[in-house]
Amino acid sequence: MSLPNDVWLQIIDYISPLALQELYSVNSTFFNVAMDQRYQQISFSYLSRKMIWTLARLKDPAVAKRVRILHLYPHFVKDALDTMDLSSSQSLLSKFGELAGLIRDQKKLILKQKPRLPLKFKTCRDLMQVMMEIFSGLPNLTDYHVLWCGLPSVGSDPALVLSSPLRLNLRCLRLEISLEKLQYMLLSSYTQSLPDLQELDLFIRVEHLNMDRYDTILLMLARMISSLHPSLRKLTVQLWEPFDLSPLFAAISHLPLLDKLSLSIPMSYPNLGNPDGLIGFLNAHSNTLRSLSIRASELGGRSLMMHNELQLGAWMDETFSKVHLSCITTLEISLYLVPFDSALLCVKTFSSTLTSLVFTGLHLTYEDLDLLTAALSRRDRKPLHYARIGPLSLSPQLVDLFAHRFPEMDKLELLVKSIVPFDGDVPMFCGRSNSDRDQDEGQVGRFIEEMKHRHYPGWKLHYLDLTGSSYPRLMNEEQYKGVFMQCVPALRTVV
Structure with a gap:
C-alpha cells in the first residue's frame, strides 16, 4: 500500500537524522529527504580522500542543488602545495625510485587497494580550478561561512x-x-558585484599587520559593506583583538534596510576605537535599527592580559550616552564582562521604545532588578512585552x-x-559537589506557601518560564505551575 508524500513527511519528523540516512532506499520521499540531510551542509578544510569524493559528488547537478550551507577553511591549499606541487618538482631519479617501490609492493597492495579516486x-592549481567551478555552481546555496x-x-x-x-544568490555570509x-579576498571579488546579502557576520583578526595599513583595508571593507545597501538587514561585528574600527564605521554609507546590529566589544583599549565612529554609524541608522545586541569579549592575548573593566565601562558610557535610536524595540546585553552600570545606562538610553529585553550573564540582586525595572516602567514609554533576565534568586x-513594573508583559523568562x-x-x-547540589526543599516549600497569599489580577502575563538547575523541582512540578496559575489569572503556560 502506498502512502501520500505528506504522510511520509510527517513520519520522517519522528526519525533521527542518522537513522534517516539508512532509510534512503525505502521510497523516493525517504531518498530525497536523506539526500537533503546528507548534503544540505558541507565543509571543506583538509585535503583527504573524503574531500575528493565529496567534490566528485557535487559535480552532479542533482547533488549540487541540495547544498544550502557551505563552510570553507583553506588548509586544503596548503596540503595540496605540500603534496602535489612538491611531488611534481621531484627529480626524475627520485620518481623512478618511487615507481620501483610501487612495483615491488604491487602484489601486497592489490588485495587491499582502495577504490580509485574519481x-x-x-x-x-588544478585542484583550485575544479573547486572554483564547483563552488560557483551550487544553485541553492544560501549560507556561506569562511574561516581564513x-x-x-x-x-x-x-x-x-x-x-x-560570492557569485551565487547568498542570503548570509560569515567571515x-x-x-x-x-x-x-576583497581584491579577488572587486570586479564582480556581491550577491544581495541579508546577513553579514564579521569576525576579524589581526596577525602581523603593520598598524599603518589598517585604514586602507578597513576602507575596502567599508566599500564592500556599503555595496550591500539594497539588501543588508543584519550586521555582526566581532574582533579577536582590540583595534580602532572607527574608520570602518565612519566610511560605511547608509544602509536603508539595516534593522539588526550585533556588537562584541573587546575588553581592553582601544576597544572598538574612537567612539565617534560607532556613534555616527548608529545615529545614521536611527530610523531603521530595531534590534541591538551588545556583549564584551576577551579572546585575544591583549584582552586577556590588559583588560580593564573600568576602562571598558568608560568607553561604553561615552559611546552609548550619545546615541539616539528612535525605532529600537529589542535590546540584548550580556553581562558576563559588561559592567552592570554601563549596561543599565544602555537600557535607560533606549528605554522609551523597547518592547523586548534580554539582560543575562551576571547574578542580579533585588536591588539590581529594582534599578532595571524602574528604568523600564516610565509612563511615557511603550510597554515591555518580553524579557529574559537572570540569573537571580526568586522571591515573592x-x-x-x-x-507591578511590567503589567503589560506577555512573556517572561527568568534564569x-x-x-x-x-x-x-x-x-x-545540600550535596557534596556542584553537580549534585540541590536547594533545600523546605525553603522552596515556604516560597510556595508565601505565593499562595498573592494575587495579580491586572498582570497580563501569558507565558512564564523559570529556567534553572539549582533549585529543586520538588516531587510534583505541578506545585510550581499551580501556584503561579492561581496568582496570575492571565497565565496560560508555566515552564
Missing part, C-alpha cells in the same frame, strides 16, 4: 576559491578572517516587583539559581 589533480586565518605559506592562493561562491587575508517580593521565601534570605543547598 578526480585526480596534478597540481594545486594563519596559513602564511599559502599567500593569496585561496582567494579565488573562497570568492567563487572569520584576518585583515591580511581579507584584502586578498521579586514577583511583586515584576507584576533562576535559587528560590527563597523572603528577599534577603540566604539559599541553603
Whole structure:
C-alpha cells in the first residue's frame, strides 16, 4: 500500500537524522529527504580522500542543488602545495625510485587497494580550478561561512576559491578572517558585484599587520559593506583583538534596510576605537535599527592580559550616552564582562521604545532588578512585552516587583539559581559537589506557601518560564505551575 508524500513527511519528523540516512532506499520521499540531510551542509578544510569524493559528488547537478550551507577553511591549499606541487618538482631519479617501490609492493597492495579516486589533480592549481567551478555552481546555496586565518605559506592562493561562491544568490555570509587575508579576498571579488546579502557576520583578526595599513583595508571593507545597501538587514561585528574600527564605521554609507546590529566589544583599549565612529554609524541608522545586541569579549592575548573593566565601562558610557535610536524595540546585553552600570545606562538610553529585553550573564540582586525595572516602567514609554533576565534568586517580593513594573508583559523568562521565601534570605543547598547540589526543599516549600497569599489580577502575563538547575523541582512540578496559575489569572503556560 502506498502512502501520500505528506504522510511520509510527517513520519520522517519522528526519525533521527542518522537513522534517516539508512532509510534512503525505502521510497523516493525517504531518498530525497536523506539526500537533503546528507548534503544540505558541507565543509571543506583538509585535503583527504573524503574531500575528493565529496567534490566528485557535487559535480552532479542533482547533488549540487541540495547544498544550502557551505563552510570553507583553506588548509586544503596548503596540503595540496605540500603534496602535489612538491611531488611534481621531484627529480626524475627520485620518481623512478618511487615507481620501483610501487612495483615491488604491487602484489601486497592489490588485495587491499582502495577504490580509485574519481578526480585526480596534478597540481594545486588544478585542484583550485575544479573547486572554483564547483563552488560557483551550487544553485541553492544560501549560507556561506569562511574561516581564513594563519596559513602564511599559502599567500593569496585561496582567494579565488573562497570568492567563487560570492557569485551565487547568498542570503548570509560569515567571515572569520584576518585583515591580511581579507584584502586578498576583497581584491579577488572587486570586479564582480556581491550577491544581495541579508546577513553579514564579521569576525576579524589581526596577525602581523603593520598598524599603518589598517585604514586602507578597513576602507575596502567599508566599500564592500556599503555595496550591500539594497539588501543588508543584519550586521555582526566581532574582533579577536582590540583595534580602532572607527574608520570602518565612519566610511560605511547608509544602509536603508539595516534593522539588526550585533556588537562584541573587546575588553581592553582601544576597544572598538574612537567612539565617534560607532556613534555616527548608529545615529545614521536611527530610523531603521530595531534590534541591538551588545556583549564584551576577551579572546585575544591583549584582552586577556590588559583588560580593564573600568576602562571598558568608560568607553561604553561615552559611546552609548550619545546615541539616539528612535525605532529600537529589542535590546540584548550580556553581562558576563559588561559592567552592570554601563549596561543599565544602555537600557535607560533606549528605554522609551523597547518592547523586548534580554539582560543575562551576571547574578542580579533585588536591588539590581529594582534599578532595571524602574528604568523600564516610565509612563511615557511603550510597554515591555518580553524579557529574559537572570540569573537571580526568586522571591515573592521579586514577583511583586515584576507584576507591578511590567503589567503589560506577555512573556517572561527568568534564569533562576535559587528560590527563597523572603528577599534577603540566604539559599541553603545540600550535596557534596556542584553537580549534585540541590536547594533545600523546605525553603522552596515556604516560597510556595508565601505565593499562595498573592494575587495579580491586572498582570497580563501569558507565558512564564523559570529556567534553572539549582533549585529543586520538588516531587510534583505541578506545585510550581499551580501556584503561579492561581496568582496570575492571565497565565496560560508555566515552564
